[in-house]
Amino acid sequence: MRDIRRWARLTAYCLLVALQPLLTGCETPPPEAALREAVAELESGLEGGDVGAVMDRLAADFRYRDLDRKAAGRRLVGVFLRYPKRQVSFLNVQVSLDPVTLREAEVTFNALVWGGRATLPEDADSFRVRSRWREKGGDWVLVDLEARGLSE
Numbered sequence: 198m199r200d201i202r203r204w205a206r207l208t209a210y211c212l213l214v215a216l217q218p219l220l221t222g223c224e225t226p227p228p229e230a231a232l233r234e235a236v237a238e239l240e241s242g243l244e245g246g247d248v249g250a251v252m253d254r255l256a257a258d259f260r261y262r263d264l265d266r267k268a269a270g271r272r273l274v275g276v277f278l279r280y281p282k283r284q285v286s287f288l289n290v291q292v293s294l295d296p297v298t299l300r301e302a303e304v305t306f307n308a309l310v311w312g313g314r315a316t317l318p319e320d321a322d323s324f325r326v327r328s329r330w331r332e333k334g335g336d337w338v339l340v341d342l343e344a345r346g347l348s349e
Contacts, residue, residue: 228299229292232330235337236290236304243310244285246277256331256338280320283312287326300332307347323347 226234235254242250252270259266277283286309295301305327313319329341 228294228302228332231332232292232294232302232304232337233290235330236287236306239339240285240287244283246281246283248273248277254337254339256333256340259339259341261342261344280312281314282316282318283310284318285310302330302337304328304330308344 239251239254241247242254248270251273252266255266255269257266259269261269264272288307288309290304290306293303293305305325308324308326309321310324311318311321323346324344325347327343328339330337331340332338
């Protein structure tokens with residue numbers, strides 16, 4: 198009887214050690230949560246005027262209309278200088294992950310942007326944005342972007 202208890206304890210201990218990673222959970226967040234975090238970082242980078250943070254989220258092969266990654270960075274600097282006080286809000290964010298790979302996704306949202314040189318905004322606009330993202334090295338990067346004005 199004593200040997201059975203000892204064997205049962207040893208089996209339970211080994212099982213607990215073997216299942217420890219499953220019981221504690223993964224260190225990396227699920228793909229959709231990580232992607233939503235990346236979109237939020239992009240939003241705060243745009244609002245804060247942090248060109249580096251925005252550029253870190255753009256893929257090497259990024260495209261927006263006729264702009265590549267480098268041209269988009271230059272355009273951002275110009276916009277940030279023109280509108281030192283700005284606000285950016287992404288609303289109705291919808292994430293659609295590729296069900297097979299879970300490494301590519303499409304994110305659509307409404308973007309409200311306004312800004313100016315003083316506290317009161319000089320210019321404001323709203324857009325419907327469709328973006329394609331790809332996971333690269335554990336980080337989500339923006340590959341392609343399409344934006345249309347909501348009034349269109």
